[in-house]
Structure formats: structure tokens, C-alpha cells
Amino acid sequence: xxxxxxxxxxxxxxxxxxxxxxxxxxxxxxxxxxxxxxxxxxxxxxxxxxxxxxxxxxxxxxxxxxxxxxxxxxxxxxxxxxxxxxxxxxxxxxxxxxxxxxxxxxxxxxxxxxxxxxxxxxxxxxxxxxxxxxxxxxxxxxxxxxxxxxxxxxxxxxxxxxxxxxxxxxxxxxxxxxxxxxxxxxxxxxxxxxxxxxxxxxxxxxxxxxxxxxxxxxxxxxxxxxxxxxxxxxxxxxxxxxxxxxxxxxxxxxxxxxxxxxxxxxxxxxxxxxxxxxxxxxxxxxxxxxxxxxxxxxxxxxxxxxxxxxxxxxxxxxxxxxxxxxxxxxxxxxxxxxxxxxxxxxxxxxxxxxxxxxxxxxxxxxxxxxxxxxxxxxxxxxxxxxxxxxxxxxxxxxxxxxxxxxxxxxxxxxxxxxxxxxxxxxxxxxxxxxxxxxxxxxxxxxxxxxx
Numbered sequence: 001x002x003x004x005x006x007x008x009x010x011x012x013x014x015x016x017x018x019x020x021x022x023x024x025x026x027x028x029x030x031x032x033x034x035x036x037x038x039x040x041x042x043x044x045x046x047x048x049x050x051x052x053x054x055x056x057x058x059x060x061x062x063x064x065x066x067x068x069x070x071x072x073x074x075x076x077x078x079x080x081x082x083x084x085x086x087x088x089x090x091x092x093x094x095x096x097x098x099x100x101x102x103x104x105x106x107x108x109x110x111x112x113x114x115x116x117x118x119x120x121x122x123x124x125x126x127x128x129x130x131x132x133x134x135x136x137x138x139x140x141x142x143x144x145x146x147x148x149x150x151x152x153x154x155x156x157x158x159x160x161x162x163x164x165x166x167x168x169x170x171x172x173x174x175x176x177x178x179x180x181x182x183x184x185x186x187x188x189x190x191x192x193x194x195x196x197x198x199x200x201x202x203x204x205x206x207x208x209x210x211x212x213x214x215x216x217x218x219x220x221x222x223x224x225x226x227x228x229x230x231x232x233x234x235x236x237x238x239x240x241x242x243x244x245x246x247x248x249x250x251x252x253x254x255x256x257x258x259x260x261x262x263x264x265x266x267x268x269x270x271x272x273x274x275x276x277x278x279x280x281x282x283x284x285x286x287x288x289x290x291x292x293x294x295x296x297x298x299x300x301x302x303x304x305x306x307x308x309x310x311x312x313x314x315x316x317x318x319x320x321x322x323x324x325x326x327x328x329x330x331x332x333x334x335x336x337x338x339x340x341x342x343x344x345x346x347x348x349x350x351x352x353x354x355x356x357x358x359x360x361x362x363x364x365x366x367x368x369x370x371x372x373x374x375x376x377x378x379x380x381x382x383x384x385x386x387x388x389x390x391x392x393x394x395x396x397x398x399x400x401x402x403x404x405x406x407x408x409x410x411x412x413x414x415x416x417x418x419x420x421x422x423x424x425x426x427x428x429x430x431x432x433x434x435x436x437x438x439x440x441x442x443x444x445x446x447x448x449x450x451x
Contacts, residue, residue, distance in 0.1 A: 015039040015228070017444055018247050018260040020235050023051025024215060024430050025418045026266030028437025029444070030229075031222045036445050040227045041258060043249050045234035048212070049219045052393060053430055055212020056386060058300055059337035062210040065388040066296050067325045067343045069095065069204040070211075073195045074431035077214075081207060084217045089208040095309035095330040101164065102315060103372045105308065124161050131156040135187050136194045144184035144425075145404045152183040168314040172322030173347050173394065177290055180398040184425035192426070206331055211430055238263060238276040238415075243451075245414060261451065262414040262444050266437065268392035269419055272410075279411035285402040289421050292347045294393035297321075297359055300384040301340040304328070306373040315372075319354045319365035321346050324373065339383065350391055359387045393428070395421040408440045414447060416440050 015038075019030045022044030030042045048054050055062035070077045072092070081087050099108045099117070107113045115125055134156065144152075153166045166186070170178035207214055223229050236255070237248040244259045265272040269286035272278070278286065304326070311324040323345040333340050344366050348354045354362065363382070370377045397403045403424040408416045418440040423432040 012246070012257040012259050013041070013228075014244075014259045015041045016260065016448060017041075017262045017264065018043065018245065018258060019264045019266055020238075020247070021051070021264075021266030021418075022046070022049035022215075022219065022229065022231065023266060024053060024218070024433035025437040025440070026051075026264070027215065027218050027222055028434045029264050029266060029418060029441045030227045030437075031218070031225070032438045032441035033444055034222065034225050034227050036441070038445070038448065041260070042222070042227055042229045043233040043235055043247070043258075044229070044231045047232050048216070049229070049231065050212045050215035051433075052390060052428060053211040053215055055210040055215075056298075056388075058298070058341065058384070058386065059339055061208070061335045062212055063298070063327065063336065063341065064210050064212060065298070065386070066294060066390075066393075067327065067345065068211050068430070069206055069330070070430060071192060071195065071205065072203060073192075074205065074429065076431040076434040078205070080218065080434060081214055084214070084221060086207060086214060086217060091206050091208060091331075092203040093206065093330055095204045096307060098306075098308040098311045099165075100311050100313045100315060100324070100369055100372055103368070105306070105311065105373055107308075108312075119164060120161060124158050127158050128161045128165070131158075132190060132194075135190045138187070140184075140187075144187055145182055146399065147183045148179065148399050149181045149183045149186040150179045153186065164314065168322075169312065172313070173292070174396050175292060175347070175349055175352070177396045177398060180396075182397045182399045182401070182404075182425065184404070185397045185427075188425040189427065204330070208335075214430070235275055238265075240412070243413075260414075262416065262448055264416045264418055264440055264444060266418045266440075268395075269417070269421060270392065272417055272419075276412075276415065282410045282417075285406060288402050289406075290396045290398070291392045292394040292396060293350055293355060293389065293391040295346040295348055295354055295357075295362065296388045297344040297362055298386040298388065299342045299344065299363070299382050300336075300386075301342060301381045302383050303381055304333070304340045304374075305342055305370065305377065305381075308373070311369075311373065313369050315369065319346070319357055319362055320369055321362070321366045324366075324369060347394055355389070355391075359385050392420070395419070397424055408443050409447075416443055416447075 017033050017040045019026045019042040030040045034040045097108045099106045154162045233249045235249040245263045247258045309330040321344040325343040327341040346354045403421050420428050
């Protein structure tokens with residue numbers, strides 16, 4: 001048989017758009033672009049779609065690798081579930097909240113609980129309640145983007161309340177950058193919780209079978225619409241070749257190549273900057289956004305730990321966690337073979353000891369907190385440990401940083417960016433990711449239409 005000539009070698013597959021990243025933003029961008037008639041391919045580095053919402057199975061129903069719930073006002077999540085035929089599997093439940101302070105757990109679900117929080121003096125408790133209410137209604141003429149949460153929280157909530165309530169939260173979430181975090185982020189968190197109380201009577205939403213199930217169903221529908229989805233396809237290089245983009249990615253034990261008229265990088269800025277030569281000004285913006293990783297242990301226990309769903313830990317002990325989330329005080333343990341499921345959450349930089357610490361070391365550091373919730377706790381209650389880590393789980397919104405005005409357009413023709421930093425001032429969440437994906441698809445469509 002004659003050797004194949006160069007002219008006979010198949011050209012790389014081409015599409016109008018390549019989306020890099022199969023989290024909810026990437027799926028939403030691919031879905032919206034396909035609905036406009038564009039040909040789309042989506043490449044996901046991991047074995048499954050979903051990003052930070054991906055799921056694992058623990059002796060029963062799937063559960064998120066990283067704890068998740070959503071709020072009544074998260075209409076994008078609810079509407080997507082209904083569109084995919086999953087609306088009847090949305091459950092609205094109360095998730096009891098608490099604060100662990102100085103070795104004692106305090107219920108923290110309502111204004112009455114705040115008044116009972118005797119770790120603060122009564123005048124401080126009243127001030128916290130009034131200041132919290134004001135944050136929900138305060139006007140925002142851009143001032144929240146220019147003021148630090150440290151200074152503004154001290155001003156409104158008082159020094160003692162800041163030191164006891166807000167400083168531990170900010171330091172746990174943002175580490176050494178805590179003093180630089182912008183007030184807009186803190187106000188967004190307060191408004192999110194207040195909105196849930198107004199809209200749903202302090203209820204939280206959960207999709208039976210996990211939000212990973214939502215991501216998988218979304219991917220199936222997007223694939224059925226004509227989008228090519230490839231998992232375990234890590235992009236290694238992204239470059240321009242004339243008017244087209246060349247996307248190289250790992251495909252099994254070989255390197256595959258595709259071309260596209262436009263690309264959406266639905267991934268963290270540091271990852272995008274590794275695979276593409278970004279313009280200097282956009283590169284500077286990306287580099288000015290620090291990230292925190294997450295180390296999240298999911299423990300399967302043979303009995304319940306506490307009565308609370310979500311416990312914020314103000315006592316920081318060595319490698320101790322910042323949050324203890326007992327999922328089975330929100331969703332019944334019967335769904336998971338009777339196991340009680342507890343997340344231990346740590347937000348860390350990759351230089352922090354907790355990033356490289358073993359699961360056993362992290363559990364040992366958390367034991368004082370676990371025993372504060374349940375004095376009888378013993379290590380042999382733990383039947384199984386699931387260890388999940390992601391280096392780019394939380395961009396840090398600093399005063400004067402670029403997140404408030406970060407565009408999706410990178411400055412290179414046809415290259416767009418959709419990351420957690422683009423949902424400022426909000427934290428990550430499925431609803432915000434869906435909204436972002438649709439927004440960047442609009443930008444892509446405008447670009448392609450103008451070509």
C-alpha cells in the first residue's frame with residue numbers, strides 16, 4: 001500500500017468556537033453559542049465535567065467533592081434543573097448554622113441567636129444586627145469597590161465584633177491578604193444570605209443526587225445539540241495562526257490539534273496564562289489576582305457528629321479547618337447508606353503547610369474542633385476519607401485590584417476568558433457560573449458576527 005502523502009493527511013478538526021473547561025461556565029458558554037447556530041467543541045482536562053461542582057459516590061447517592069448548596073434567588077440554577085427535567089428533584093431545606101468560638105458552639109441562624117451570642121457584649125450584638133441590616137440596603141455608588149472589608153467592618157460592626165466574627169472569616173478565606181479584601185465582597189455575602197431569608201424563609205436548595213448530576217445532565221443535553229465534548233483532554237498550547245486559533249491538547253498518549261475562529265478559556269487566569277501568550281496589559285491583570293486553593297476532606301462517619309449543618313470555626317489551631325459542614329444534617333444520612341458525611345474545609349495557598357499536609361495530619365489538627373462539637377468523638381468513628389484539592393478555588397478580591405472591571409475579552413482577537421474572578425463581587429456558585437457562561441457567549445457571538 002503506498003505511503004500516505006502530506007496532502008492526504010486530514011486537516012485538524014475546525015469549529016467556530018472551542019471552549020476550554022467543562023465547569024458550569026464552560027458548559028453554559030458552549031450551550032449558548034450552539035443555540036446561536038455556532039459549531040462548538042468543549043475540552044475538559046479532567047475525567048468528568050462539573051469543575052468544582054463535580055461529584056463522587058459514597059455508598060449511596062453521589063455527593064459533591066466540595067460542599068454545595070444554592071439559594072432561592074439562584075434562578076439560573078433552578079431554571080436549568082427544570083429545563084433538564086430535574087426540577088422535581090430540587091429540595092428546599094433548612095440547614096442549621098453555628099459558630100465555633102473558644103471551644104463552644106453557638107447557634108447562629110437568626111437575629112434571636114445573635115442576641116444570645118454572649119461572646120459579644122449586648123451593645124455589640126445589637127450593633128451587629130443593625131449594621132447587618134444596613135449592609136443589605138446601603139446604596140453603592142462604587143464606594144464598596146474602593147474600601148477594605150477590614151476598615152468598613154470595623155466602622156459599622158465595631159472593633160470587637162470585627163475581631164470575633166469577621167476577621168476570622170476573612171483570614172480563613174484569604175490568608176495573608178485578608179486586610180486587603182474589598183468591602184464589596186463582604187456585602188455581597190451578607191446580601192446573599194439575606195436574600196435567601198426573604199425569598200425562601202431561610203431555606204437552602206439542594207438537587208437530589210448532587211449538583212454533579214446537574215452538570216452531567218447539562219453536558220448530555222449540550223452534546224445532543226451538536227457540541228463535541230471531550231474529557232481527559234488537557235490543553236497544552238493555544239496560539240494564533242493567521243485568523244484562526246490552534247488548540248493543542250493531550251488525547252490519551254498523543255497530542256491532538258484543533259482549530260477555531262474563537263476560544264473561550266473557562267478556567268483560572270494562571271492556567272490560561274500558561275497555555276497562551278496574553279497581551280501585556282491583560283497578563284498584568286491576571287497576575288494581579290491572587291488565588292487561594294481549597295483542601296477539602298469528606299469524612300464518612302458511622303454516627304452523627306453534631307446537630308449543625310454549617311459551622312464556621314473562629315478558633316484556628318495549627319492546620320485546623322475553617323469550616324465543618326455536616327452534610328447529613330441537611331440531607332438525610334439514609335441517602336448515603338446511613339453514613340454521616342462531614343466536610344473539613346481549608347482555604348490555603350500552595351505555600352501553606354495545609355496544602356501538602358496528609359489527610360491524617362489535617363484530621364488530627366481538626367480534632368479539638370470536632371470534639372468541641374461532640375466531646376465523645378473518636379477517630380474510629382471515621383470509616384472512609386475522601387481527599388479533594390484544587391489550587392484555584394478562590395480568587396482574592398483586593399482593594400484596587402482588577403477584578404471589578406476584568407473584561408472577558410483578553411485583547412487578542414477571538415480569545416475570551418471566563419473565570420471565577422469574573423463573577424466579582426460574588427463567590428463561586430452554579431448560578432453565577434451559568435450567568436457568566438452566557439455572558440461570554442454573547443461576547444463571542446458579537447465577535448464572530450463582526451468578522
